[in-house]
Amino acid sequence: MNIPEHIAIIMDGNGRWAKKRGLPRTAGHIAGAKTIKSIVLHCNKIGVKVLTLYAFSTENWNRPEDEVNGLMKLIKNYLKNMNSYLKYNVRIRFFGDISVFSQDMQDRMKQIEQEFDKNTGMIFGIAINYGGRNEIKNAMKQIACKVKNNEIKLEDIDEQTVESNLYTKGLPNVDLLIRPSGEYRISNFLIWQSAYAEFYFMENILWPEFKPKHVDIAIEEYNKRNRTYGSVK
Numbered sequence: 001m002n003i004p005e006h007i008a009i010i011m012d013g014n015g016r017w018a019k020k021r022g023l024p025r026t027a028g029h030i031a032g033a034k035t036i037k038s039i040v041l042h043c044n045k046i047g048v049k050v051l052t053l054y055a056f057s058t059e060n061w062n063r064p065e066d067e068v069n070g071l072m073k074l075i076k077n078y079l080k081n082m083n084s085y086l087k088y089n090v091r092i093r094f095f096g097d098i099s100v101f102s103q104d105m106q107d108r109m110k111q112i113e114q115e116f117d118k119n120t121g122m123i124f125g126i127a128i129n130y131g132g133r134n135e136i137k138n139a140m141k142q143i144a145c146k147v148k149n150n151e152i153k154l155e156d157i158d159e160q161t162v163e164s165n166l167y168t169k170g171l172p173n174v175d176l177l178i179r180p181s182g183e184y185r186i187s188n189f190l191i192w193q194s195a196y197a198e199f200y201f202m203e204n205i206l207w208p209e210f211k212p213k214h215v216d217i218a219i220e221e222y223n224k225r226n227r228t229y230g231s232v233k
């Protein structure tokens with residue numbers, strides 16, 4: 001079985017999971033957060049190099065205030081307890097514009113990235129205040145700045161230049177993008193990195209119910225795909 005180097009998952013369906021049970025949406029997010037560890041450990045075990053989970057999008061600020069507050073509280077709590085991952089040998093990276101968060105939260109994220117850097121296993125990427133368009137816009141600004149300061153020449157800008165100004169710089173492109181909950185869209189997630197990803201949309205499964213076996217099912221399907229990259233095979 002060919003294991004994708006980079007798997008990206010849109011953790012969707014928390015709200016519907018809660019609604020089905022007559023619970024507030026925030027209860028769905030709490031249940032969803034509990035799913036994360038088993039998926040990270042499974043992907044690390046089977047040899048995935050990068051697993052990126054979509055935790056909070058640049059568009060998610062448009063949700064009702066109490067839901068956003070609930071999500072922020074949950075994320076803060078998650079960051080607080082992240083040391084429990086240290087022993088699993090994973091590294092951690094945050095992808096997104098983290099400058100909008102409190103200084104405490106930003107410091108904690110940087111501290112986590114550093115603390116986990118001694119590990120050698122899978123990179124666990126957490127997309128937080130992440131938007132693909134925002135990421136590309138920021139990359140364009142950084143490149144424009146370098147041109148202005150004569151650090152690089154306009155004619156030298158190539159795809160590699162763009163890649164090296166993304167949050168995911170140096171990491172492999174997304175091979176397999178999984179979205180549970182029956183929505184058939186990418187919602188601004190890793191749009192540059194997923195240019196040639198295989199997509200696997202899952203119906204009848206919401207993120208809080210998502211299990212390691214669902215990763216295996218997606219990888220099985222991935223292995224049936226014929227990746228031609230515009231060529232013929």
Ligand code: IPE
Pocket residue numbers: 011012013014015016017055056057060071181
């Ligand atoms: C995804 O679940 C979690 C986040 C966006 C943080 P949703 O909250 O989008 O769940 P549904 O799509 O409303 O069911």
Ligand code: IPE
Pocket residue numbers: 010011012013054055056057060183185187
């Ligand atoms: C995408 O899910 C964002 C995350 C899972 C963090 P959404 O539920 O916010 O996306 P839409 O609204 O279906 O596009």
Ligand code: MG
Pocket residue numbers: 012013014
């Ligand atoms: Mg959703």
